[in-house]
Amino acid sequence: xxxxxxxxxxxxxxxxxxxxxxxxxxxxxxxxxxxxxxxxxxxxxxxxxxxxxxxxxxxxxxxxxxxxxxxxxxxxxxxxxxxxxxxxxxxxxxxxxxxxxxxxxxxxxxxxxxxxxxxxxxxxxxxxxxxxxxxxxxxxxxxxxxxxxxxxxxxxxxxxxxxxxxxxxxxxx
Amino acid sequence: xxxxxxxxxxxxxxxxxxxxxxxxxxxxxxxxxxxxxxxxxxxxxxxxxxxxxxxxxxxxxxxxxxxxxxxxxxxxxxxxxxxxxxxxxxxxxxxxxxxxxxx
Numbered sequence: 001x002x003x004x005x006x007x008x009x010x011x012x013x014x015x016x017x018x019x020x021x022x023x024x025x026x027x028x029x030x031x032x033x034x035x036x037x038x039x040x041x042x043x044x045x046x047x048x049x050x051x052x053x054x055x056x057x058x059x060x061x062x063x064x065x066x067x068x069x070x071x072x073x074x075x076x077x078x079x080x081x082x083x084x085x086x087x088x089x090x091x092x093x094x095x096x097x098x099x100x101x102x103x104x105x106x107x108x109x110x111x112x113x114x115x116x117x118x119x120x121x122x123x124x125x126x127x128x129x130x131x132x133x134x135x136x137x138x139x140x141x142x143x144x145x146x147x148x149x150x151x152x153x154x155x156x157x158x159x160x161x162x163x164x165x166x167x168x169x170x171x172x173x
Numbered sequence: 174x175x176x177x178x179x180x181x182x183x184x185x186x187x188x189x190x191x192x193x194x195x196x197x198x199x200x201x202x203x204x205x206x207x208x209x210x211x212x213x214x215x216x217x218x219x220x221x222x223x224x225x226x227x228x229x230x231x232x233x234x235x236x237x238x239x240x241x242x243x244x245x246x247x248x249x250x251x252x253x254x255x256x257x258x259x260x261x262x263x264x265x266x267x268x269x270x271x272x273x274x275x276x
Binding site for chain 2: 060124
């Protein structure tokens, strides 16, 4: 059951991600990105990362995708609804991506990650019977990852102030 | 309950990464390039979560994926602000035409 669901969502992810690249209309490409992000949230649930799935929904779908849509709408000429997403260097780009994918597939199939010692002797989240990973993440953020947590809050603050400053109408200089 | 094979997750993540690379190198609209970058961030997160499945006590992969999402949000805000400024200055967001960097 889990496997069937995973393959359905994997097909959705790869298909809609390819459509993001090949869609003629940029707004349609943004909506295809929405489908990719939603399917990824579903795969996160299958991987026992419930908190990450909800975060994906709230931050990516609710925040970043809306920002991208704003960016598309504010940066077009305003004479037409149809915003073309042109592409150049099609053949070299496709060749590069395809060669990179071939190399990655070769490495992944040759390495046998599932045979790594720490993976073979570890128990999975599923086997421990934990209902939610929220408790573990909360404890980690306040103990092992306290410094990165604080640094992340500073980075967010500085990024938001920087974005407001850059996009403000006043002349720099 | 059968769990998902690790190799299949890594292959899915590799496919997503390569599609993101394809979007970055071929697209000419700056926002489309940004979409490719988001695809690559998500491929990285998928890898982290795939390995975090086998780490039930520490959950390091999941916490790290949380930080990746935070960085992605900051990056998107800054990138969109820069794109709007570039549009005001050059009156286009075609990355092939924006080829001067004087203020």
